[in-house]
Amino acid sequence: MQVLPKSTRKSAKPLPAAEAVPVPAARTSPVLSIRRAIWILAFLASAYTLHLAASLLLPILLAAMLSLLLAPAVAGLKRAKIPQPVGAALVVFGLLALVGALATNLSGPAQRWLDIAPAELRKLESKLDFLKRPAQVVKEASDKVAAIAAVDDAPKPPPVAVERPGRFLDFLSMTQTTVVAVLTTVLLLYFLLASGDLFLRKMVEAIPRMRDKIRAVEIAREIHREIGRYFATVTLVNIGLGTATGVAMWLLGMPTPLLWGVAVAALNFLPYIGPLVAVVFLTAVGLVTFDSPLQALAPPATFLAINFIEDQLVLPYVLGQRLSVNPVVIFLWVLVWTWMWGVTGVLLAVPLLVAVRICTERVPRLAPLAALIARE
Numbered sequence: 001m002q003v004l005p006k007s008t009r010k011s012a013k014p015l016p017a018a019e020a021v022p023v024p025a026a027r028t029s030p031v032l033s034i035r036r037a038i039w040i041l042a043f044l045a046s047a048y049t050l051h052l053a054a055s056l057l058l059p060i061l062l063a064a065m066l067s068l069l070l071a072p073a074v075a076g077l078k079r080a081k082i083p084q085p086v087g088a089a090l091v092v093f094g095l096l097a098l099v100g101a102l103a104t105n106l107s108g109p110a111q112r113w114l115d116i117a118p119a120e121l122r123k124l125e126s127k128l129d130f131l132k133r134p135a136q137v138v139k140e141a142s143d144k145v146a147a148i149a150a151v152d153d154a155p156k157p158p159p160v161a162v163e164r165p166g167r168f169l170d171f172l173s174m175t176q177t178t179v180v181a182v183l184t185t186v187l188l189l190y191f192l193l194a195s196g197d198l199f200l201r202k203m204v205e206a207i208p209r210m211r212d213k214i215r216a217v218e219i220a221r222e223i224h225r226e227i228g229r230y231f232a233t234v235t236l237v238n239i240g241l242g243t244a245t246g247v248a249m250w251l252l253g254m255p256t257p258l259l260w261g262v263a264v265a266a267l268n269f270l271p272y273i274g275p276l277v278a279v280v281f282l283t284a285v286g287l288v289t290f291d292s293p294l295q296a297l298a299p300p301a302t303f304l305a306i307n308f309i310e311d312q313l314v315l316p317y318v319l320g321q322r323l324s325v326n327p328v329v330i331f332l333w334v335l336v337w338t339w340m341w342g343v344t345g346v347l348l349a350v351p352l353l354v355a356v357r358i359c360t361e362r363v364p365r366l367a368p369l370a371a372l373i374a375r376e
Contacts, residue, residue: 047336047340050340050341051339051340051341054340054341054342054344055177055181058181058341058344059181059184059185059188060188061348061352062185062344062348063184063185063186063188063189063192064192065227065231065348065351066095066185066189067189067192067193068224068227068228068231069228069231069232069235070091070092070095070189070193071193071224071228072228072232073087073091074087074088074091074193077090077091084193084194084196085194087193088190088193088194089190089194091193092186092189092190092193096186102262105258106258106259106262109256109258109259110259200217200220203216203220204216204217215362215363218362219358219359219362222358222362223354223355223358223359226354226358227351227354227355230350230351230354231351233315233318234269234315237310237314237315237318238265238266238268238269239265240310240314241264241265241268241306241307241310242261242262242263242264242265242266242268243261243265244306245260245261245264245265245302245303245306246258246260246261246262246264247261248299248302248303248306249261249282249299249302252295252298252299252302253289253290253295254282254285254286254289254299255285255289260282263278263281264278264303268307268310269347270343270346270347271330271334271346271349271350272331272334272346273338273343273346274346275303275304275307275311278303278307279300279303279304282299282300282303283296283297283299283300285299286298286299286300325350325353325354325357325373325374326372326373326374329353329372329373330349330350330353333349333350333352333353334346334349334350336349337349337352353373356373357370357373357374360373
């Protein structure tokens with residue numbers, strides 16, 4: 001062992017605090033950064049894939065949601081000694097008959113509105129002419145400024161007309177796509193109702209570990225129960241809302257109150273967007289139907305009052321707190337699915353969010369996401 005000389009030992013003094021070597025700040029691990037980037041890219045890729053695969057996935061999801069709503073009816077027929085495939089066929093045909101009857105009874109009023117729409121729109125435009133006057137004054141002033149400041153007076157070449165495909169071809173293509181989607185949804189709905197829980201049993205058999213099998217069965221049963229309960233409750237509440245709105249429109253003297261009741265009941269399945277569309281249409285029809293501003297604004301105001309009672313009092317009381325979700329999360333979720341799948345995405349957004357919440361509550365690793373989704 002080597003010993004320092006006495007003089008060296010005396011000169012060895014600790015460094016003052018000001019000369020201490022600074023400790024570098026902790027940095028994010030490169031592996032963690034790469035992992036986060038991979039998760040973000042995977043999320044964006046999944047969202048874009050869902051957007052592109054809308055024509056394939058939408059009929060499947062619609063059939064699955066309708067099967068959750070109609071499964072209790074098939075189960076009741078099965079308890080009445082009717083075979084499940086026969087009961088499923090009866091339920092599907094009953095649904096199609098109900099939709100056909102509504103379409104037949106409402107086609108006449110809807111066609112009358114389509115026939116008089118151009119004249120009514122001109123009437124509405126004349127009533128709202130006072131709103132266009134300030135914009136017209138600003139436009140005229142800007143046109144004068146542009147004319148004064150114009151320098152290049154050279155004649156411009158005539159615009160080139162671009163021929164577009166005929167409207168009939170566009171309509172035929174859209175009709176063909178719609179028919180294929182409807183047939184796919186109906187057939188898949190029948191197979192889901194007729195097979196019962198066969199698909200769930202096959203899925204559970206493919207899971208290797210028993211603990212994961214039990215968890216998958218619990219998640220599937222809870223999703224089936226809660227989303228079925230959600231759809232049944234919302235359907236009954238929307239029927240009540242449509243009935244109340246139709247009666248109110250009849251009392252206010254609005255034309256075709258039955259059409260408004262059915263339209264409001266259907267539009268209310270779309271969160272945020274449906275009630276807004278109903279208010280816009282009721283306001284427009286009120287303005288072209290009545291001369292008095294008070295009478296014209298009475299239909300949308302009445303609908304807003306009925307919708308407020310339904311949305312703030314009836315629906316939370318009926319659904320309870322089990323399906324309560326953070327409203328900010330609901331709005332953002334609906335916004336994302338509207339971008340991906342349009343109106344159908346709005347219809348499926350809340351049930352999908354309920355399914356996601358159930359999965360996050362059952363999987364321990366996803367507990368932080370469950371806390372973010374929950375209302376409290």
